Amino acid sequence: MKVQVVENVLRANDELAAINRGDFERAGVFVVDLIGAPGSGKTALIEATLKAMPDVRFGVIAGDLATQRDADRMAKFTNHVVQINTGKTCHLEASHVRQAMAGLSLDAIDLLFIENVGNLICPVGFDLGQHCKVGVFNVCGGDDKAAKHPYIVRESSAIVLTQVDLMPHVNFRQQVFLDDVKTLNPSAPVFALSPITGTGLESWLKWLETARAGVRRGEGRKL
Numbered sequence: 001m002k003v004q005v006v007e008n009v010l011r012a013n014d015e016l017a018a019i020n021r022g023d024f025e026r027a028g029v030f031v032v033d034l035i036g037a038p039g040s041g042k043t044a045l046i047e048a049t050l051k052a053m054p055d056v057r058f059g060v061i062a063g064d065l066a067t068q069r070d071a072d073r074m075a076k077f078t079n080h081v082v083q084i085n086t087g088k089t090c091h092l093e094a095s096h097v098r099q100a101m102a103g104l105s106l107d108a109i110d111l112l113f114i115e116n117v118g119n120l121i122c123p124v125g126f127d128l129g130q131h132c133k134v135g136v137f138n139v140c141g142g143d144d145k146a147a148k149h150p151y152i153v154r155e156s157s158a159i160v161l162t163q164v165d166l167m168p169h170v171n172f173r174q175q176v177f178l179d180d181v182k183t184l185n186p187s188a189p190v191f192a193l194s195p196i197t198g199t200g201l202e203s204w205l206k207w208l209e210t211a212r213a214g215v216r217r218g219e220g221r222k223l
């Protein structure tokens with residue numbers, strides 16, 4: 001009986017995610033779900049991306065248990081920001097995104113970031129209607145995190161390794177991390193970068209632009 005309930009919840013989520021995806025595709029909005037541990041640098045990555053691509057019309061849905069602090073940070077770069085507070089829920093669901101969409105004008109957005117609740121585990125299982133998931137790992141989290149969180153690595157279209165400016169201060173073996181990602185998901189590019197110093201940001205921006213162009217040509221689902 002319990003299994004049945006869980007299946008129903010996931011089916012309802014997937015149905016709503018499909019409706020979200022249809023709306024995004026009709027409006028020509030490329031949607032990226034950023035998933036990473038608390039404090040891994042998701043908001044800093046979005047801030048730097050918005051700043052570096054002034055010609056792109058960005059929207060952001062920020063998911064956190066509480067506060068609108070992330071939304072306030074990103075509102076400096078775009079007017080299209082909605083904060084979702086999930087309370088005790090450790091991930092965003094398609095219904096949260098649906099609610100947030102009511103506060104966004106999709107026609108005024110080219111690229112929508114969904115910053116998921118800081119958590120490498122729970123968000124992975126929930127389709128939101130995004131075109132791709134991007135796993136965000138930070139060097140301070142340790143070089144074993146890709147291996148310990150295989151599901152997000154396998155489901156991601158790209159992996160960001162952030163806070164690389166802090167590499168000299170922590171014991172992070174980059175090759176171990178890269179080898180683990182390669183084993184789990186050989187086709188996912190890894191962008192080692194620091195939004196704070198700007199190191200490595202260019203390749204990430206290029207990938208984002210190429211992926212967005214692919215969706216405009218109707219190739220989004222192949223990511």
Ligand SMILES: Nc1nc2c(ncn2[C@@H]2O[C@H](COP(=O)(O)OP(=O)(O)OP(=O)(O)O)[C@@H](O)[C@H]2O)c(=O)[nH]1
Nearest residue numbers: 037038039040041042043044118162163194195196
């Ligand atoms: N030195 C350095 N600090 C960084 C970098 N990226 C993020 N930070 C800092 O790390 C802290 C956490 O960054 P956030 O961007 O808030 O992380 P987050 O993943 O959005 O956090 P939650 O939304 O709370 O899960 C902040 O103090 C950032 O300024 C980086 O590349 N280098």
Ligand SMILES: [Mg+2]
Nearest residue numbers: 042043070115
């Ligand atoms: Mg954040």
